[in-house]
Amino acid sequence: AVDGRLAACxxxxxxxxxxxxxxxxxxxxxxxxxxxGLLAASAxxxxxxxxxxxxxxxxxxxxxxxxxxFAEASRTLRSDRTAGALVGQVAAARGEPMPPEAxxxxxxxxxxxxxxxxxxxxxxxxxxVAILRALTARPEVLLLDEPTAALDDEATATVLxxxxxxxAPPVVIAATHDPRWVAAADAKLTLEG
Numbered sequence: 001a002v003d004g005r006l007a008a009c010x011x012x013x014x015x016x017x018x019x020x021x022x023x024x025x026x027x028x029x030x031x032x033x034x035x036x037g038l039l040a041a042s043a044x045x046x047x048x049x050x051x052x053x054x055x056x057x058x059x060x061x062x063x064x065x066x067x068x069x070f071a072e073a074s075r076t077l078r079s080d081r082t083a084g085a086l087v088g089q090v091a092a093a094r095g096e097p098m099p100p101e102a103x104x105x106x107x108x109x110x111x112x113x114x115x116x117x118x119x120x121x122x123x124x125x126x127x128x129v130a131i132l133r134a135l136t137a138r139p140e141v142l143l144l145d146e147p148t149a150a151l152d153d154e155a156t157a158t159v160l161x162x163x164x165x166x167x168a169p170p171v172v173i174a175a176t177h178d179p180r181w182v183a184a185a186d187a188k189l190t191l192e193g
Contacts, residue, residue: 013173016186017164020175026191028175029071032143035173036068055141067139067169071146073130079119083129086118090136099136106165107132108158123150128159135169144174148181160184 020028033039035046037055046053055066070076077086088098101111107128113121121129127150134142142163148156156178163172164184173189174181182188 013171013187013189015170017168017172017174017181017184018187018189019182019185020173020189020191021177021182022191023193024177026193028191029145031191032068032145032173032175035141036066036143038068065139066141066143067134067137068143069127069130069134069145069147071149073150074118074121074123074126076130077118077121077126077133079117081118082114083116083118083121083125084114086129087114087133087136090133094136094138096136099132103132103135106158106162106167108155124152124155127151128155131159131163139169141171141173142169144172144176146176147174148176148178156180 020031022028030039034041035053035055048054077083084098091098098114104111104113109125109128109132113125113129116125118126118129127147131144131147144163147159147163151159157180160181162168163174174185176182
């Protein structure tokens with residue numbers, strides 16, 4: 001990365017889980033922000049299925065094409081709203097009901113977590129609520145920045161299982177240093193400094 005930006009990157013990802021690896025500071029988070037449409041690339045382009053990558057556009061499966069979950073997920077959750085309200089807002093925007101208890105449990109969350117204010121969630125619970133909120137948007141591409149940073153081993157295994165299951169988004173890209181995620185990935189893309 002140069003001045004907090006990714007200097008150059010070339011690679012391809014396909015369906016399934018791609019582990020985005022490389023040393024700290026190389027630009028993994030920056031790349032996720034570019035792919036998520038949160039940061040404009042100053043040069044180059046992102047191509048998707050032969051055309052321009054438009055992360056905010058809808059896709060045939062429904063929802064926004066891409067969703068990003070940041071490493072410090074608690075900062076993206078309004079602390080004064082309950083976890084259920086934050087997830088429910090995304091469901092309501094799609095014209096759907098709140099995700100069922102099974103969706104919460106699939107990420108290792110008791111359904112009662114929905115009643116807690118986001119400001120009272122542990123780092124691990126906040127990370128999983130942020131992932132559930134992103135999944136509720138039904139993205140085609142889910143972008144995760146250090147998804148296991150706040151999770152213990154059991155929660156890491158649970159989230160990894162959920163995001164490699166048949167109900168996961170078609171494409172999941174996780175910037176990670178966690179060898180379990182690298183081992184479970186269908187592909188690995190390494191950024192070098």
